Amino acid sequence: MLKLAKFLKPYKGLIIAVLFFVFLQSFSNLYLPTLMSDIVDKGIVNQDIPYILRIGAIMLGITVVAVVFSILASFFSAKTATGFGRDVRKTMFSHVETFSLQEFDQIGAASLITRTTNDILQVQQVYVMILRIMIMAPMMCIGGIILAVSKDAMLSLVVIGAMPFLIVAILAVMRKGMPLFKLIQTKLDRMNLVLRERLTGIRVVRAFNRSEFEEGRFQQANRDLAETAIKVNKIMAVLMPIMMLILNFSTIAIIWFGSIRINHGHMQVGDLMAFIQYAMQIMFSLIMLSMIFVMVPRASASAQRIHEVLNVTPSIVERENDGQIKSAKGVLTFDNVTFSYPGAERPALTNISFIARPGQTTAIIGGTGSGKSTLLKLIERFYDIEEGHILLDGKDIQSLSLKDLREHMAYIPQKPAIFTGTIKENIKYSQEALTEDSIRRAASVAQATEFISRLEDGYDTVLTQGGTNLSGGQKQRIAVARALAKESHIYLFDDSFSALDYKTDALVRSALKEEMKEATVIIVAQRVSTIIDADQIIVLDEGKMSGIGNHKTLLQTCDVYKEIVSSQMKGEGIA
Incomplete structure (x- = not known):
């Protein structure tokens, strides 16, 4: 996928805009738990209603601004990714146009269609998520860790201890899923080939009463694709329950140890509530990253298939000094x-x-x-x-x-x-x-x-x-x-x-x-x-x-x- 990143060069300005708005959105979201902590520790404890209303209005304003930043970031990231997809399709189509019949025979029309449409779409969708989630998640995770440590360094050990379990779960699922995602694209090629032959040869199929045979061929190709997709989705489905289990146990541990620290006077109730929020943000950042890692293997397989086409050197190549015939006779x-x-x-x-x-x-x-x-x-x-x-x-x-x-x-x-x-x-x-x-x-x-x-x-x-x-x-x-x-x-x-x-x-x-x-x-x-x-x-x-x-x-x-x-x-x- 990194090799395809060159197609993002024309969109540097939009990418910078996405980074800027994602940063502001992340900063806004990270600041809200601190304000909530102040409402509890200073407003509710002291029964200061004007303070509660003032901080609440600030929180509301920050939330509205965060929504605006999110909309702008989504708009620019979508514009960048769709532009990327358009440019790759254009380049790929132009490159395929230079192929001799030998290259068409080698790759196959059905596979070229799949690579130009579905494969590029897979990469495009991942780039949308990368520009939004993969940039936001590290910001939220790092910012959450810093603010959680600032609230209570000892309690943050619970979060740090849970992170290796999340990372191991993500890596294990990626290792199992990566080969299957590549296999899915190959089986999609096969299904498109069977479907294309069935539709273009419909007259011959019906003339020889071979509809049932062709249906069997399509069902077999469709079944192979479905079984592979189900298998890979089963593997991916395991990831979310594991992560939620780790997240919930982490929350229980935070409340357990946090109540002990409150009891000993090392922490206030508002700080514990803010800490829980930061812990959730850290964990959800990792979950968002895991979503990226779920999609990246398939997109990587698609990117590899795109590269296979773009890297094909046509067997018939025009040289720079190729001549011309000004007045042809036709001999x-x-x-x-x-x-x-x-x-x-x-x-x-x-x-x-x-x-x-x-x-x-x-x-x-x-x-x-x-x-x-x-x-x-x-x-x-x-x-x-x-x-x-x-x-x-x-x-x-x-x-x-x-x-x-x-x-x-x-x-x-x-x-x-x-x-x-x-x-x-x-x-x-x-x-x-x-x-x-x-x-x-x-x-x-x-x-x-x-x-x-x-x-x-x-x-x-x-x-x-x-x-x-x-x-x-x-x-x-x-x-x-x-x-x-x-x-x-x-x-x-x-x-x-x-x-x-x-x-x-x-x-x-x-x-x-x-x-x-x-x-x-x-x-x-x-x-x-x-x-x-x-x-x-x-x-x-x-x-x-x-x-x-x-x-x-x-x-x-x-x-x-x-x-x-x-x-x-x-x-x-x-x-």
């Missing part, structure tokens, strides 16, 4: 490229070499798992290659800034990403400054105009999360329109027409050919009909190039391609 060259996913037994791509030129369409085809989509991800530099070079207009893409590299490209993923918002906002996502005419033109080329015009609100139709109120083909056409609106030099289509019927597929490809005469187009496809007219077709088989050429050439020279064409001719009537 893309693969030179003996080899790439393996982390932990994979064999490379996903091996010795891939080809050139994709402007004004040409390069198609990539192959069986499942042959590395087609991986190849496009390497062009966008979602992953870095192990061997070889990928060149854009003669420059290695690793020497270019990521922003500049991706500025020249438009990427349509295999699974269309539809964001919550209107159709217009989804198309404009690639370029915010698009005009209405540009949006409609992009939609027209993507053959999306027809179904958009049938919608009641047209381009202002609100799409749900993931575009669940659209069909698969409609989502793909929106994604294609988004890419076209960007007007890039290189267009990467990752099986982006798979959900389209043959007629719409043909119309889209015909319109794209006319639209992108000067652009470099790379299409990954499963269907031969989609890429049959491509200028060059790259055939991949288990991550290796089995052939390159146009449709006619490959039919004569590539056995893998002939098998693909043959199988689709039987199944789909491809000529």
Whole structure:
């Protein structure tokens, strides 16, 4: 948690204000028992009513002032802690945005969500308590001890003797609870993962009647989390009764020995009452500290998980001298490229070499798992290659800034990403400054105009999360329109027409050919009909190039391609 304290630097002024008001509040609370002692010893004993009223009014005034100080301290501490939480979330989100897909795969989306929300909230709540209670409690404890000793040094030995028992109880509970709090956050990750899969895959779950199975998975994850939470709360629940027991026995001892000292004339009744108040303040200060120590282990576990994310060094790092391409042409060259996913037994791509030129369409085809989509991800530099070079207009893409590299490209993923918002906002996502005419033109080329015009609100139709109120083909056409609106030099289509019927597929490809005469187009496809007219077709088989050429050439020279064409001719009537 101390490492996260750097995020509190912008709030030094507020922290000083909290310390100031907490000090004044503590001083006010410590002064009240002394005034009460004076009322008893001087006012009640001497039956001096005016003195009682005067001191009582002073006590009332000090109480009101203490309440004001408490409100101000709470306000500034809450403002500091919430600002801290906001800054950490912002920093964490910005850092996660720099991750390559490798880091996302390593940590997991569900865990990143938990760490960005729940974990930061845990630390934020503890900082609120630290700024208020952890500062006030030592002040009250030390001040209470000093004033208790000033009232009767001998009687204060009772309080001092009770303190080691309280400290031992707190440390014992912390030792048991710390590992469990860390385990809670891990189990919360698991529950979020199961819940996320259940909700995002609701159609598949219901289609296969697996609701009961998924409920069982969630109940198991939920039960594990609940059992761990119950276990740790049982441990923490022991602390309060132990502390109250020590507190009550201490009070009995103070009254017992205090009455003896009063009887021998070493102490007055008012002083004993004040001493009891100071003893309560000392004990309650320790109890407040124990509350902090109860929350600190879980917050420490959360802080550690936050650090794990912030300390991750992205595998793809931009150097300060990364260059730019001022006037891109779009010539893309693969030179003996080899790439393996982390932990994979064999490379996903091996010795891939080809050139994709402007004004040409390069198609990539192959069986499942042959590395087609991986190849496009390497062009966008979602992953870095192990061997070889990928060149854009003669420059290695690793020497270019990521922003500049991706500025020249438009990427349509295999699974269309539809964001919550209107159709217009989804198309404009690639370029915010698009005009209405540009949006409609992009939609027209993507053959999306027809179904958009049938919608009641047209381009202002609100799409749900993931575009669940659209069909698969409609989502793909929106994604294609988004890419076209960007007007890039290189267009990467990752099986982006798979959900389209043959007629719409043909119309889209015909319109794209006319639209992108000067652009470099790379299409990954499963269907031969989609890429049959491509200028060059790259055939991949288990991550290796089995052939390159146009449709006619490959039919004569590539056995893998002939098998693909043959199988689709039987199944789909491809000529």
